[in-house]
Amino acid sequence: xxxKMYRKIVxxxxxxxxxxxxxxxxDKDDTKGSSPAGNESGSGQAGTNDSAGxxxxxxxxxxxxxxFSYFGAIWSPYQESTPIxxxxxxRTGIKVNFExxxxxxxxxxxxxxxxxxxLPDVISGGxxxxxxxxxxxxxxxxxxxxDYLDTELSNYGRLLTEEDKLFLTYQxxxxxxxxxxxMDVPGSFSAMIRTDWLERLNLDMPExxxxxxxxxxxxxxxxxxxxxxxxxxxxFGFDYNFQKLxxxxxxxxxxxxxxxxxGEYLYDPENPNYETYMDALRTMxxxxxxxxxxxxxxxxxxNTLGASNRLGSLxxxxxxxxxxxxxxRELDENAFFQCVTPIQGPDGAKSIPARSKVQSSTFITxxxxxxxxxxxxxxxxxxxxxxxxxxxxxxxxxxEWHEKVDGKPVLKAPYNESFKVAREKGLIxxxxxxxxxxxxxxxxxxxxxxxxxxxxxxxxxxxxLTINSxxxxxxxxxxxxxxxxxxxxxxxxxxxxRDRYITGEITKEQYNEGYEALKNQGLxxxxxxxxxxxxxxxx
Amino acid sequence: xxxxxxxxxxxxxxxxxxxxxxRAKHIYLMILPVVVWFLLFQYWPMxxxxxxxxxxxxxxxxxxxxxxxxxxxxxxxxxxxxxRLIRNVLLMNLYALAVGFPIPIxxxxxLNEFRTRKFKKVIQTVSFLPHFISMVAFVxxxxxxxxxxxxxxxxxxxxxxxxxxxxxxxxxxxxxxxVFSGVWQEMGYSAIIYLSALTAIDVNxxxxxxxxxxxxxxxxxxxxxxxxxPTIVVMFxxxxxxxxxxxFEKIYLFQNSMNLEVSEVIxxxxxxxxxxxxxxxxxxxxxxxxxxxxxxxxxxANWFSKRYSDSSGVW
Numbered sequence: 001x002x003x004k005m006y007r008k009i010v011x012x013x014x015x016x017x018x019x020x021x022x023x024x025x026x027d028k029d030d031t032k033g034s035s036p037a038g039n040e041s042g043s044g045q046a047g048t049n050d051s052a053g054x055x056x057x058x059x060x061x062x063x064x065x066x067x068f069s070y071f072g073a074i075w076s077p078y079q080e081s082t083p084i085x086x087x088x089x090x091r092t093g094i095k096v097n098f099e100x101x102x103x104x105x106x107x108x109x110x111x112x113x114x115x116x117x118x119l120p121d122v123i124s125g126g127x128x129x130x131x132x133x134x135x136x137x138x139x140x141x142x143x144x145x146x147d148y149l150d151t152e153l154s155n156y157g158r159l160l161t162e163e164d165k166l167f168l169t170y171q172x173x174x175x176x177x178x179x180x181x182x183m184d185v186p187g188s189f190s191a192m193i194r195t196d197w198l199e200r201l202n203l204d205m206p207e208x209x210x211x212x213x214x215x216x217x218x219x220x221x222x223x224x225x226x227x228x229x230x231x232x233x234x235x236f237g238f239d240y241n242f243q244k245l246x247x248x249x250x251x252x253x254x255x256x257x258x259x260x261x262x263g264e265y266l267y268d269p270e271n272p273n274y275e276t277y278m279d280a281l282r283t284m285x286x287x288x289x290x291x292x293x294x295x296x297x298x299x300x301x302x303n304t305l306g307a308s309n310r311l312g313s314l315x316x317x318x319x320x321x322x323x324x325x326x327x328x329r330e331l332d333e334n335a336f337f338q339c340v341t342p343i344q345g346p347d348g349a350k351s352i353p354a355r356s357k358v359q360s361s362t363f364i365t366x367x368x369x370x371x372x373x374x375x376x377x378x379x380x381x382x383x384x385x386x387x388x389x390x391x392x393x394x395x396x397x398x399x400e401w402h403e404k405v406d407g408k409p410v411l412k413a414p415y416n417e418s419f420k421v422a423r424e425k426g427l428i429x430x431x432x433x434x435x436x437x438x439x440x441x442x443x444x445x446x447x448x449x450x451x452x453x454x455x456x457x458x459x460x461x462x463x464x465l466t467i468n469s470x471x472x473x474x475x476x477x478x479x480x481x482x483x484x485x486x487x488x489x490x491x492x493x494x495x496x497x498r499d500r501y502i503t504g505e506i507t508k509e510q511y512n513e514g515y516e517a518l519k520n521q522g523l524x525x526x527x528x529x530x531x532x533x534x535x536x537x538x539x
Numbered sequence: 540x541x542x543x544x545x546x547x548x549x550x551x552x553x554x555x556x557x558x559x560x561x562r563a564k565h566i567y568l569m570i571l572p573v574v575v576w577f578l579l580f581q582y583w584p585m586x587x588x589x590x591x592x593x594x595x596x597x598x599x600x601x602x603x604x605x606x607x608x609x610x611x612x613x614x615x616x617x618x619x620x621x622x623r624l625i626r627n628v629l630l631m632n633l634y635a636l637a638v639g640f641p642i643p644i645x646x647x648x649x650l651n652e653f654r655t656r657k658f659k660k661v662i663q664t665v666s667f668l669p670h671f672i673s674m675v676a677f678v679x680x681x682x683x684x685x686x687x688x689x690x691x692x693x694x695x696x697x698x699x700x701x702x703x704x705x706x707x708x709x710x711x712x713x714x715x716x717x718v719f720s721g722v723w724q725e726m727g728y729s730a731i732i733y734l735s736a737l738t739a740i741d742v743n744x745x746x747x748x749x750x751x752x753x754x755x756x757x758x759x760x761x762x763x764x765x766x767x768x769p770t771i772v773v774m775f776x777x778x779x780x781x782x783x784x785x786x787f788e789k790i791y792l793f794q795n796s797m798n799l800e801v802s803e804v805i806x807x808x809x810x811x812x813x814x815x816x817x818x819x820x821x822x823x824x825x826x827x828x829x830x831x832x833x834x835x836x837x838x839x840a841n842w843f844s845k846r847y848s849d850s851s852g853v854w
């Protein structure tokens with residue numbers, strides 16, 4: 001009898017344990033939302049969220065019923081909650097229910113939200129549109145804002161030129177859907193070189209392409225960084241995601257994929273200069289003038305290389321000259337990356353892209369209309385783009401954050417020490433759409449000092465923003481035609497062919513053969529559609 | 540009393556079944572959560588395979604989507620990617636089958652021959668550990684190991700005066716990296732099942748063989764291997780069933796523009812189509828095709844094992 005009872009207890013305990021573990025599995029699946037079953041359960045979930053939203057509304061006496069949900073990307077050093085956000089909500093009387101997601105989780109979480117019909121009122125990719133946003137637009141899930149630019153969102157509309165509007169236009173229907181950061185500071189990118197390496201090897205500052213090749217070869221052949229190892233130098237580098245910075249030296253004023261040539265919107269691989277670009281990089285790769293791990297040099301990995309005292313020259317954000325010089329000085333006290341004018345290509349081309357003034361990163365979903373939140377969203381962001389809103393997001397509150405000098409806001413320490421500090425504290429919040437003024441940009445850049453008071457690293461950073469002015473070009477918008485979205489995998493395969501050619505994995509014949517196959521599969525249609533779209537919008 | 544119950548079973552089998560269930564209610568109760576889990580998370584989602592026959596509208600659901608018949612399947616089969624995906628997944632899995640399948644068996648036999656219990660346990664534990672590393676960490680470790688600038692392998696190359704190779708940047712090494720990193724990760728864990736099968740072999744057989752003068756090798760060939768053969772066959776059938784499946788997470792993390800030609804498999808393609816492009820219908824069509832082929836492979840392997848070996852197969 002006792003034995004029986006013991007068995008029962010053990011069975012019950014095991015069952016309970018399994019039920020609990022099953023519940024855990026269920027939660028996991030539900031969160032991921034990757035299973036199509038999530039669609040069904042998701043309907044209920046949406047309802048639950050809605051009711052949770054109502055609860056918040058009742059609780060928020062000071063904000064009444066004015067609120068909306070905001071699903072946005074976040075990255076370091078930005079904070080999820082800041083006094084600036086609180087102040088914006090206070091001043092507008094609108095509560096924003098932020099839901100932040102970092103890293104690659106954005107696309108997965110967003111697609112599961114879409115599939116479970118749990119769309120937020122506002123979606124933001126941060127510095128760019130979230131992956132798949134064009135599909136949401138084509139499926140009618142995003143609200144066009146074109147008509148509001150002169151009315152409810154007029155403070156944003158006033159900041160846009162006709163060219164900016166063109167940049168933001170969705171090609172299939174001519175509407176504007178996205179809005180985001182407005183930053184009228186063209187200076188951003190620059191070429192830079194280790195002048196201490198030039199001195200060590202007794203080399204002159206390169207001017208022409210041949211000069212640059214000579215310098216890179218010298219960096220490679222000799223112990224340019226003086227650490228006793230003549231083989232660890234990487235003469236030239238660039239962030240893999242910023243191919244446009246290299247394409248521009250080959251006469252392609254590109255956005256990374258397309259450039260405008262003689263008034264025609266041309267896919268870069270179709271450009272006659274593309275072959276020269278690929279051949280030049282292939283030669284450089286073969287000679288070891290580029291990192292062997294070229295394709296892995298993105299973001300943090302590129303920064304690691306820049307700070308390692310192994311990189312001789314680069315094209316990238318001008319601020320890298322300051323950051324990398326400071327980091328490399330821990331290994332070599334003379335380390336100095338000097339910003340220089342763009343690298344002149346083999347055919348004499350010399351240009352560099354200016355920073356895009358507008359970005360299409362934030363979108364209002366149809367859920368906002370269903371929830372009755374559209375008006376609140378427009379009111380909130382219209383305030384963000386108003387003079388008061390611009391002052392608040394750029395300079396914070398008067399007193400603690402800034403003081404007025406001759407009627408102009410001047411940031412106080414520590415808010416003007418660096419962009420990182422300013423962002424950590426909540427200023428210049430790129431995680432939401434706002435207008436970044438050139439004045440605050442310069443205040444933070446100089447830390448309240450004059451040019452002469454800056455250290456050499458600060459000076460060269462500032463130089464990088466000015467010396468390139470004659471060479472800036474405005475990069476054309478990426479025209480998101482239906483075929484551009486549809487054939488994303490063909491574009492991905494073209495990049496693969498390019499990289500394999502540059503690294504010597506395939507011959508030019510193989511590249512051309514592969515590229516022709518891609519064109520036959522749909523790339524040709526995408527190329528022609530893009531040309532037609534450009535003709536339409538420039539009429 | 541027992542004979543009475545048996546008699547009633549013969550007369551009224553239905554009642555008997557109920558009674559038997561009632562008697563084993565605790566066992567059924569234990570299995571219930573698993574059954575519910577399978578129904579909810581494995582079988583219920585299968586109903587949504589139907590979206591492969593629709594131009595599925597994510598927001599409006601199935602009722603608001605247009606029925607397109609086999610259009611998505613035709614699109615998938617006639618696309619440039621189809622044969623590339625099939626070739627990649629098959630070559631990778633055949634390679635893994637040829638190398639990765641026998642290694643855990645050999646490893647289990649090797650462990651079984653160890654005399655020192657403590658040493659055996661240490662080896663076993665060390666070989667299990669990689670299985671418990673998260674995939675992201677695992678891929679990072681392998682990437683670092685293979686890095687031509689900072690990797691251990693690059694240092695070894697330099698030590699021997701050779702130029703380091705960027706293995707992850709060369710498509711021809713991709714499958715080898717996948718297979719051998721998989722062996723490192725799963726060899727110890729996969730050997731468990733063979734180790735347990737080894738313990739089930741009657742010790743008397745070995746004693747008799749030893750008495751007859753059989754050496755270690757003979758005992759291995761004539762007793763040990765036949766003893767674990769049913770387990771090997773079952774594992775082989777299961778492995779054949781997954782010939783067209785791939786470790787999505789691992790492949791996706793190792794994928795880059797240089798190895799895309801050989802690393803794109805149905806699972807990564809489905810992910811990109813479904814989760815990035817929101818083309819759920821086409822992605823589901825590809826997934827359904829994948830599942831159907833896997834089912835056919837399992838049935839075929841089971842049939843072959845029953846037909847050409849002494850094994851009774853999985854079912």
